[in-house]
Each structure stands twice: as C-alpha cells, then as structure tokens.
Amino acid sequence: MLNDFGVMFDTYSELGKRGVGQEMFHKYGYQKEHYPPYSCFTERLKIGKESRGSIPLIDGLNNYNEKKALCFAIFDGQHIDEEHYKATRASEAFMKELQAKGENATLGQWLDKAVEWNAEIFTERLERNAKEPYDRDALAKQGRKAAVAMRNVTQAHFVSLEGSKVLSLKLENGKHRNKPSPKTASRDQNDL
Numbered sequence: 001m002l003n004d005f006g007v008m009f010d011t012y013s014e015l016g017k018r019g020v021g022q023e024m025f026h027k028y029g030y031q032k033e034h035y036p037p038y039s040c041f042t043e044r045l046k047i048g049k050e051s052r053g054s055i056p057l058i059d060g061l062n063n064y065n066e067k068k069a070l071c072f073a074i075f076d077g078q079h080i081d082e083e084h085y086k087a088t089r090a091s092e093a094f095m096k097e098l099q100a101k102g103e104n105a106t107l108g109q110w111l112d113k114a115v116e117w118n119a120e121i122f123t124e125r126l127e128r129n130a131k132e133p134y135d136r137d138a139l140a141k142q143g144r145k146a147a148v149a150m151r152n153v154t155q156a157h158f159v160s161l162e163g164s165k166v167l168s169l170k171l172e173n174g175k176h177r178n179k180p181s182p183k184t185a186s187r188d189q190n191d192l
Helices: 018-029 081-100 109-129 136-162 162-169
Strands: 009-011 030-034 070-074
Touching: 018 030, 018 070, 018 162, 070 081, 070 162, 081 109, 109 136, 109 162, 136 162
Parallel strands: none
Antiparallel strands: 009 070, 030 070
C-alpha cells in the first residue's frame, strides 16, 4: 500500500534487504528512520557502546523489539533542511514540548502528530520527483494520504503485536527524559 505512494516501509530487519530497496540504501543515500523513534520505547538511555536492543523496553511492550521496530526509507543523513533532518527535528520538538510540561505522548498521540511532518516531507519528495508543470495541491493531498497510510499501518502493526491498549501506552521523551531543556545542539546532532 505505501509503495503506491513511493514510501518504503517495513521492519528494521527487513527494510532495504532486497530488490530496489538495497539500491536505495547502498547507492542513493537513503537511511532507515524509526517510526516512532526507538528511544521512545526504552526504559533508559543508551550507555556507552551498548546496543539499543539490549536496553529494556518500557512496561506495556511484550512483543516489540528492535528487529520488529518499524522504519521507513528517508533520504540523506542529518543535513539541514533535508528529509531525515526535518523528521528528526519535528519529532524532537514535539517531545521537548511535552517534556517541558512534564507530559509524555501516548503512542496514538505521537502517531497522530507525526502525520503533520511526514505529510510535508512526502509532499516535498513528490514535488522533487514531479515533472513540470504539476498540481501542487494534488501532490499535497497525495503526501498527506501517504502519511496517514503510514500512521494506519503502524497502528495496525502495534495492535497486532500488543493489543489495542498499546495506543494508550505512554512513551518516553527520547533523550529528553529526566533532564532540563538541552543546550543548543549542533546542526548535525540527532537528539532522538
């Protein structure tokens, strides 16, 4: 379904493993973006060089793990104003806003909010690949449909693993948990 919108989406272990996906990741600079960020599901932050997969998950997740973590193909690294940068910064801003209020998003709230920034990212991707002249409004509608479809597939994935109560699961605020507002980050720093 998401392939119809030009969005490669799968589990961490399967995304980019075969076919066109291999070329996208190895030749064209795409990366895997966790959806939602994996750090939102861990009890604590990573210490030193330990693997993310060795960190215990928050209560309420019994069947989820790093290999089952959902990801989508996103262009570039963390370069300013490119896809991965925009997705990371939007997610960080949302989590920082909640952390400042002493709140945590539920999984359902995070998925709903992520539709906003992913719709913009997917619309810009469609515009980059469109031939002139093109209908900007039509591409924006298609970008939003892709973001909503990704949200819905993710919701179904979590419900299939953990049951419908998982949508009420309170997420951690990524790297912003239990600490004051972070200092200004360098332009290439990924805070989630």
